[in-house]
Amino acid sequence: MKNIVVNSLIILLLSSSLFSKDEIDKKPLVNEDKKLLKENKLNQKEGKKDSLDAISKDTLNTVTNVTKKKSNKKVKGVDTSVYTKVKLIDAVLETLAQSEILKSSRENVIQYELKLKNAMAEYYPTVNFEYVRGRTRSKPNDEDELSKFKFFNDEYYKFVLRQNLYSGGSTNYMVKSVTKKFEVAKNQYKIKLDSEIKKAIKAYFDVVFANRSVMVNERNMKKLNKILEIVTIKYDNGAASIGDLTSIKANVANAMTKLVKVKSKFIESLRYYEYIVGTRFEKTLPFEKNFDIKIDDFDKLYKRALENNKNLINYYKSIQAEKFKHKSIRGEFEPKVDFELSYKESMQGEDIEEEHEQDLNGKFRVTYNLYNAGRDKNKVLEVNSQIRDLNYRLEEEKKKMKWNLSKIHTSITTVSDALKSTIEEVVASRKMVSSYWEAFKLGEQDLQALLQGQKQLNAAETELVKFEKNQVNDFFSILEITGDLSAFFDVDPENPKFIDFSKSDYKKTVIAKDGQKIFLNLEKEKDKPKKEEVKEKKPKEIAIPEISFEDKINNYIKKFNTFDDESYMIKIGNFKNMYESFAFIKDKKIDDNSFSFDILDKLKIKNIVVHNNFKDKALAKEYISKFKKDNDINKEFSLIKVKEVKSLYNSYLAGLEIKKPKTKVKVVEKVRQEKQIKEFSTNEAFKKEFLNSSDNFYTINVASFSNKKELEEFILSNDIYEKSFFFKYFSSVELYKLVVGIYSSYDNIENDINELVLKNKGIFPVVEKIENIKSQFKENLDLNIKETKPKEYEYISLKQLEKQKKKEEEKREEEKELRSEILNNKKEEKAKLEAEKKVKLEVEQKVKAEEQRLAEEEAQRLEKEELERQRIEKELLEKERRLAEEKRLAEEKAKIEAQRLAEDKAKAEAEAQRLAEEKRIAKEEEQRLEKEELERQSVTEHL
Structure with missing residues (x-):
């Protein structure tokens, strides 16, 4: 017995020492449990060292890699010439790596993962060990009358195994509910990720376009100072008035004020950018501004947003979690069955006769709550209310998302159109100012015209910067709404090592050329062929194009119309069709002075060729003899006067004309009759019963409809016409209110409401007193009086x-x-x-x-x-x-x-x-x- 006790004590001491060691040293636990408790930086996947070297310059759209490219710029004590230029993806990845908010959100995901494990642990049995050793004083002493107290020792150890066998599905649905909440936490993590990306994008482009505004205003200031210098020299020489001098000085002062403002805004944007991105990027300067911006139409974007918008997904999963919780709570109405198995070995005790006493005890325990003052029912009703609350908020979020998406879609479409016209305005203004400037230096241009042109150019360039900024911000806002923002940067939050710095080329600065578009996708492409060197070539002689066969024939026909009617032509025949005659003309090379057409000979269509023109009949016969001698021809040759040819040719042309057949008018006799219009109306029998019912009764206020067609479809699809009543009322717009049923108490209302909710998505019926519905109907009685419409007629x-x-x-x-x-x-x-x-x-x-x-x-x-x-x-x-x-x-x-x-x-x-x-x-x-x-x-x- 003593050996057993000693061994048990040793086991307890060893186990407690191990547990205390685990509590002190958490490092092994962190390594075993997927690093859940680790609180250091986000896991970062470093790219291979040779990944960027493998990317060709053509892959980067011929962007030049410059390690120490610097710009000579100093704004308010900030020397940007020592800044390293970085791309947008560099700023985004660095922001995600340094974000404390993202780390906090990740810890929330870890907490829900642990909650899920705790919920899963309910499926497993619990095993407890208990060891007791002590001494008991008992009164009275039944064994010895002389002694007042009885003393005895207690010593035993006990193992107890407990397992729940049935709980009405409560454990199963609770695990499903916690699983959905875990998914909500992960989705919330994605929302925080998108939020951090959006902040990085905003900070990045604020710097880019503030810097561009500074450049635009500096150019304007430089031009105005040059004009001031010229006007000052002219004024000193008496060639300009004091009005011209003060006018240009006023313009310079105004431009200086604008320049100071935009420089201040640039410094502010740069400081905010450094705050967002982190200390590692303090001496970096954003520069990218051109992206391929292509968006789908609004309907496709809205459909995608309904499926992928992360805020909506939060509501979808939260509603599912609450539904599982509802089923879990309903399990409280079921009995619970538990199994308990215990083993107890007693070494010393009051009634122990032998040296050791062993007890093995197994029991099934059934518990069922009969009354708890409605606590379980109230929990179910509370969860029902939470589900309805989430549904209301989901519908409101959909409306808000649709409005925001519509607003941004309209904005980006409008800005894209405005951007094209603004670019044209900038180009035209630059040409105008350039021409004004040349004329002004020669003294041929008025100063005010030049100042006005320069002012117009500066305004157009400033507006261009504004439109470019709005366009790129709207583009990324649409990506955020449709849930594609993280995918745009190839960031996968499901992967613990989701920040892939191999996509970044920080420290290998790229400088974009003017007007060049930078793409974020740096995947390898096939090597493009290098541009060949341009060699000097002698200019080729330009060949005069030859006249085609058809043109030659058409030209001769025009010439034929001017021939003398009494002159002669050679008639060659007969040919089967036009193709054979054309082949003959082309083969004998007589297309310069020949053409062919069809004639009607004894009701048969034949094709002939007419060739050349002769004023004398003898010359024509001599030509025929020579032509036959030079060409082996078995066709019939004859002479014909030009007037006969013209007659035949005109008849041929007349036969080609197709007369349009006259339209056959079909006469349909019609009859005028009254137009029969069937209008959907409420059930008069139920309406009468409803209006005559007690004011203290209840009804189900189903929903309000914007038009009668939707109302009719809803009533017929749910088969509630016999017990429904609807009427028109005014609430900023005209709507149709639908109520169903008459109930004296709440007994059957809940079942009918649940049936309506299950059959129809997007409706949230409520219970309302009939007194309120009657009052609303009376207030809108004028809208529900049938108007006597004039009869409409139709012809059939x-x-x-x-x-x-x-x-x-x-x-x-x-x-x-x-x-x-x-x-x-x-x-x-x-x-x-x-x-x-x-x-x-x-x-x-x-x-x-x-x-x-x-x-x-x-x-x-x-x-x-x-x-x-x-x-x-x-x-x-x-x-x-x-x-x-x-x-x-x-x-x-x-x-x-x-x-x-x-x-x-x-x-x-x-x-x-x-x-x-x-x-x-x-x-x-x-x-x-x-x-x-x-x-x-x-x-x-x-x-």
């Missing part, structure tokens, strides 16, 4: 009229059949009712007879019960009398016994006194005898 064809009449006839037949069916049903129902009435009377008679019989039996039973009651009362009275007598006798007996005991006690006390007196007398006698003995001895000694 006889065919449509015939169809309409046919439909009406069919409808009448259906109504007739329906009426006859209803009459037959009524007759059947009447006969059925009479039969039922007869049966009912018989049943009532039987029931009445049965009731009479039962009444008689009941009277007999009551009479018997009364007799029995009287008998029982009599017995009870007799019993009470007997008990009273027994009590009296017992009291008398007790009194006698008490008297006897008192007498015995008195006798005992008297006996005790007598014994004490006898003892005293004996003692005194003994003392007297001793005294006498002493005196006798003294006398004896004296003698």
Whole structure:
């Protein structure tokens, strides 16, 4: 036994020492548990050292890498020439690496991860160990009458295993709820990430465009100082008036004021940028400003935002978490089943007979709450209220997001258009000022015109900077709303090492050329071919283009129209078609003085070629002989006068014209009739019942609709027309209010509301008193009075009229059949009712007879019960009398016994006194005898 106790103590001491060591040294715990408790910097993934060297200059859009490129600029004591220029992605990644807010948000994610682990631990059993050693003093002592107390040792150890077997799904749904809350925390972390990126972007572009504003105003100041210098020289030489001098001085002073303001703003932006990015980037200068800005139309952006906007995702997941929590709380209404297994070994104890006593105990425990003053129900209602609250806030967030997205989308579209016109204005203003400046130096241009032009140029350049800033800020704002901001920079917050500095080329500064666009994507591209050196080449002689075959023929036809009608041409025929004749002309190279066309010969179409023109018939025949001799031709040659050719050709052209056929007008006879318009209206029967119901009753206020079409679709889709009432009311705009049902209490309202909410998304029905609805209806009574609209007419064809009449006839037949069916049903129902009435009377008679019989039996039973009651009362009275007598006798007996005991006690006390007196007398006698003995001895000694 002692060995067991010693071993147990050693195990306890070792385990406690290990636990204390774990508490002191948390480093191993951090390494084992995914570094959850670590509080140092964010994990940063460094890129390979050769990653940037591998990127070609062409990949960076021919941006030159300069290690020590400096600009000669000093603004208010800040020498930006020693600053290193950095790109936007460098600033963003450095901001994320240094952000304390992001680290704090990450710790919140870690806390929820631990909460999730705690929730998961509810699935596992708990094992407890207990060791007790002590000493007990017990009173009274039943074993030894002489000892007042009983002492014994206690020593035992115990293992207890507990496991929950069933809790109504409470644990399962609580784990799901905490899982969703964990996802909400991660999404909140992403929101903080986007917020930090947005701050870095704002700080970056504030510096970029403030710097550009400084450059614009410095250029303007430089020009005005040059003009002042020229005007001062002219004034000293008498070539300019005092008005010109004071005018230019006023412009210079005004420009200086603007320059001081923009420089101050630049310094302020630079300081804010250093605060956001961190101390490592204190001597860095942003420079990027050009990006490929392409956005989709508003509908696509809005659809994407509804799915990916992180604020909306927060609401989506929070609502899911609350729904799981709701199911978990409803598990409190179910019984709970637990299992407990314990092993106990007692070494010493009060009733332990053997040296060791071992107990193994297993039990199932079922607990079920019967009453707790409605606490569980209130928890369920509270969670329901929280879900409705989140739904309301979600709808409001959607409206707000849509408004912001619409505003920014309109802004970026407008700014893009304005940017194009402003660039054109800047270019034109620069040309204008340049021409004014040359003329002013020569003394040919008025000073005021030059100043006005310079002022216009400065205003246009300032406006251009403003538009560029608005455009790029709006672009990143749209990315934030659609949830694509972190993806734009390839930042993955799901990865613990999400900051990839291999995408950054800080310390390898890139300088953008004028008008060049810088892209954030630095992925490798295929090596582009290098530009070849331009060699000097001799200018080539420009060849005169030849006239085409068709043009030659067309030119000859124009020339043919001027020929003398009595002159002759050679007719060559016949050819199958135009293609064959063209091939002949091209083959014989006679396209300069020939053309072909179709003729009609004995109702057959033939193609001929007419060639050359001769004033004399003999010359024409001589030409034909020579042409046949030079060319082996089997075609028929003949002479024809030009006037005959013109006649044939004009007939050919006339045959090519296609006359447009006359439009066939179809006459349709129409009939004028009244336009039949079916209007959706409320159920009059339910309306009457609703308005006549008690003011203290309740109804469900479903929703308000902006138009009657939506209202009609909602009512018909939910099949609530028979128990619904709607009316028009005015609340800044005209709306339709829909209420459903009449309820005297809250008993069935909750089920109907839940059914409506489950069937329809986006509605939030509430319970309202009928009195309030009636009051609102009366206030808007003028809006709900049916107006007598003028009759509208339409024209329909006889065919449509015939169809309409046919439909009406069919409808009448259906109504007739329906009426006859209803009459037959009524007759059947009447006969059925009479039969039922007869049966009912018989049943009532039987029931009445049965009731009479039962009444008689009941009277007999009551009479018997009364007799029995009287008998029982009599017995009870007799019993009470007997008990009273027994009590009296017992009291008398007790009194006698008490008297006897008192007498015995008195006798005992008297006996005790007598014994004490006898003892005293004996003692005194003994003392007297001793005294006498002493005196006798003294006398004896004296003698």
